[in-house]
Amino acid sequence: MTEGFLQIAVFCVIFIAAAPLLGGYMARVFTDERVFLTPLVAPAERGLYRVFRVDPEEGQDWKAYARSMLVVSGLGVLLLFVILRTQGIHPFNPSDFNSGPWDLSFNTASSFVTNTNWQFYGGETTLSNFSQMAGLAVQNFLSAAVGIAVLVALMRGIAARHGDGKLGNFYKDLTRIVLYILVPIAVLATIVLVSQGVLQTLGGTIGDIARGPVASQEAIKELGTNGGGFFNVNSSYPFENPTAFSNYFELFLILCIPASLPFTYGRIVGSRRQGWTIFATMFVLFAVSVAVVYVAEQHGTPAQHLAGLSTDHFSGSAGGNLEGKEQRFGIAGSSLWTAVTTVTSTGAVNAGFESLTGLGGLVPMANMGYSESVFGGVGSGLYTMLLFVLLAVFIGGLMVGRTPEYLGKKIEPHEVKLVSIGALFTALIVLVFTALAVSTKYGGPSIYAEGPNGFSESFYAYLSQANNNGSAFAGYTGFLQLNAPGNVGALSVTFANVMGGLTMLLGRFVPMLAVLAVAGSLAKKKVAPLGLGTMRTDTPTFAFLLVGVIVLIGALTFLPAFLLGPIVQSLTTRLF
Amino acid sequence: MRKDLIRGSIVLVVFTLLLGVAYPLVMTGIAQVTFGDKADGSLIRQNGTVVGSHLLARDFSRPLLGTDGKPKQDADGNVLTEPDPKYFQARPSATGYSATVTYFPNRGPNQASTRDLTRQHLAAYLALERPYSPGLKASQVPVDAATFSASGVDPHISKANAAIQARRVAAVRKLPLARVQELISENTAGRALGIFGEPGVNVTDLNLALDQEAR
Numbered sequence: 001m002t003e004g005f006l007q008i009a010v011f012c013v014i015f016i017a018a019a020p021l022l023g024g025y026m027a028r029v030f031t032d033e034r035v036f037l038t039p040l041v042a043p044a045e046r047g048l049y050r051v052f053r054v055d056p057e058e059g060q061d062w063k064a065y066a067r068s069m070l071v072v073s074g075l076g077v078l079l080l081f082v083i084l085r086t087q088g089i090h091p092f093n094p095s096d097f098n099s100g101p102w103d104l105s106f107n108t109a110s111s112f113v114t115n116t117n118w119q120f121y122g123g124e125t126t127l128s129n130f131s132q133m134a135g136l137a138v139q140n141f142l143s144a145a146v147g148i149a150v151l152v153a154l155m156r157g158i159a160a161r162h163g164d165g166k167l168g169n170f171y172k173d174l175t176r177i178v179l180y181i182l183v184p185i186a187v188l189a190t191i192v193l194v195s196q197g198v199l200q201t202l203g204g205t206i207g208d209i210a211r212g213p214v215a216s217q218e219a220i221k222e223l224g225t226n227g228g229g230f231f232n233v234n235s236s237y238p239f240e241n242p243t244a245f246s247n248y249f250e251l252f253l254i255l256c257i258p259a260s261l262p263f264t265y266g267r268i269v270g271s272r273r274q275g276w277t278i279f280a281t282m283f284v285l286f287a288v289s290v291a292v293v294y295v296a297e298q299h300g301t302p303a304q305h306l307a308g309l310s311t312d313h314f315s316g317s318a319g320g321n322l323e324g325k326e327q328r329f330g331i332a333g334s335s336l337w338t339a340v341t342t343v344t345s346t347g348a349v350n351a352g353f354e355s356l357t358g359l360g361g362l363v364p365m366a367n368m369g370y371s372e373s374v375f376g377g378v379g380s381g382l383y384t385m386l387l388f389v390l391l392a393v394f395i396g397g398l399m400v401g402r403t404p405e406y407l408g409k410k411i412e413p414h415e416v417k418l419v420s421i422g423a424l425f426t427a428l429i430v431l432v433f434t435a436l437a438v439s440t441k442y443g444g445p446s447i448y449a450e451g452p453n454g455f456s457e458s459f460y461a462y463l464s465q466a467n468n469n470g471s472a473f474a475g476y477t478g479f480l481q482l483n484a485p486g487n488v489g490a491l492s493v494t495f496a497n498v499m500g501g502l503t504m505l506l507g508r509f510v511p512m513l514a515v516l517a518v519a520g521s522l523a524k525k526k527v528a529p530l531g532l533g534t535m536r537t538d539t540p541t542f543a544f545l546l547v548g549v550i551v552l553i554g555a556l557t558f559l560p561a562f563l564l565g566p567i568v569q570s571l572t573t574r575l576f
Numbered sequence: 577m578r579k580d581l582i583r584g585s586i587v588l589v590v591f592t593l594l595l596g597v598a599y600p601l602v603m604t605g606i607a608q609v610t611f612g613d614k615a616d617g618s619l620i621r622q623n624g625t626v627v628g629s630h631l632l633a634r635d636f637s638r639p640l641l642g643t644d645g646k647p648k649q650d651a652d653g654n655v656l657t658e659p660d661p662k663y664f665q666a667r668p669s670a671t672g673y674s675a676t677v678t679y680f681p682n683r684g685p686n687q688a689s690t691r692d693l694t695r696q697h698l699a700a701y702l703a704l705e706r707p708y709s710p711g712l713k714a715s716q717v718p719v720d721a722a723t724f725s726a727s728g729v730d731p732h733i734s735k736a737n738a739a740i741q742a743r744r745v746a747a748v749r750k751l752p753l754a755r756v757q758e759l760i761s762e763n764t765a766g767r768a769l770g771i772f773g774e775p776g777v778n779v780t781d782l783n784l785a786l787d788q789e790a791r
Contacts, residue, residue: 071584187603200603201607208675310716317734327720327730333772333774354680355682
């Protein structure tokens, strides 16, 4: 396991070193400072403002910002739905796919606009190259940019000193995030991925090998913490993730923006220690989850041991639970990916999660149970974390008996109500929708595995969709694809499609509205000078409190559900 | 609101053209010029037709012949196959090594079906290798040989797996074992930058090299 922990450690050092650099760059982008790309990009930027008829200097209050965000997202769902429904008449459809059922299109459209990228379809057997490029990839960019924009609005609200309640201009933020951050990195990443062997062709299936423009999509899929694979088996497929190097490169792409944003935040609120405190909190929870999943996967599963397979490490074989994993990534590369893709809300997978050990499968669920606040999705992760920060400030204030203050701004009942909605709403819909799915007859047809793994499938599906993650215990409804004729990937369960689509939309936009309302309220507040009694929020003590708040809320909410699924699985050697 | 709807529509249309059409097409152009073979899928051609990809495992089996010398069929009329002993065998695949339809094996840690399938993989591996590696025990079989891969087309096997299969392939092909081992190390991908990932032997390339050797 030494080699395994060594590669994980080296990877962590690399992304920790890179995060403050990218974080600083992004802070300059959000505050309109000149960056090295300005001479190249500024003309295009000005051109886009003219086409959009946007005055970039026009500030919006939180309601206007939220309205613009909802309109662009809502129209995005509509456009993607239309593209998917009319797939049969588009160009770049070498395999002549039709549209499949409407409820699947609804699920997919909701999925990509909410940055979830849950997939009830198999890419290579369902979607034309046109749908992949003009439909899904566009939303890979835009949903990521929307998440970051909402975060930027919250940062401005917290940092505001003038009190006019303006949070910036949504269209301007969207444009700058796409042009200065997402596109440049995605272009470079595409070329690196192709150099490793990732496909990038408009040619269709050749021989019996399905192909398409994969690399351009793979790059933004990881960078935007989207996670929707071109192929059904996602980043485990050699055409999406061909080498050990590409595996770690994609991991870096996934983490680079979410891990850098705390540093951006530190710069924008004028205290880098705030950024480091939040980063450290995230890193601790991340490191624990990596260690647990790696040790669990290296141990192997009851089913393997009962079959007489030795999962020990010996010369020339790393051992462990290699079921549903790829040799070139090994247990370490697959375990690290499992943690990275679920602390961030990416949901791209390089292994079959249904085949994880019981304890190994608990880790992604716990990561999502923290409401994707540990690094989290681009933008969405840090704004969720900031809700937890406000909650910790409030709880800390109650403990010492003082009016809670955060960065000089009083946290009052109005904000605490909004924060509670933002932090708890997602958990609520997870539990309600899971309960509906497992207690009515409609949820049954989606379940593949017998025993507790079957419950884990259902619970994971709603946990993942509500938190906009998108990874899956893929037996859930996935098995139906096998026997369908024609458009094989498109057969699915209406109940699961519709419920899932609703879960994703609610889980994305209700917390976003709460966040923007908090931002608007904070933006109007006067700044009080730092007093002796003010609780510091840039110390290890506060980081410790924050970890406690996050773990406690997650545990209180989800422990009973965890017990029924992964915890039972990891305690028993009984087979089902 | 009306203003937002108009503006939002323009934003979506323009970004769809930029990010959904221009970006992938330009990237395809650059990829085709700089890494054409890789961008096309690292294809293997024989006599002008595509027979596979260097990155994908293939099914190296042959039809199972009955006592009458004809291929055996199951009840549905499918031809039964057995591993071709002159080739290295890739990891078990839940998809029949399909590069057209992919799906995960989805065998959970506590499923009886996982135990049964793992047992079958183990038994099949031992049955194939024991004649050439007498005394090979189940506990000596590396995990990659008895577990489904994630993609169904994992082209790599572990070094330990390759070392066991080498004895069979050398014997069946009447090649010196040392030569087969040499070919194995030529087709082994080490850890990236000496640190990242797990070493693996590319079965597709290795079998191609063996066929070259035979010519």
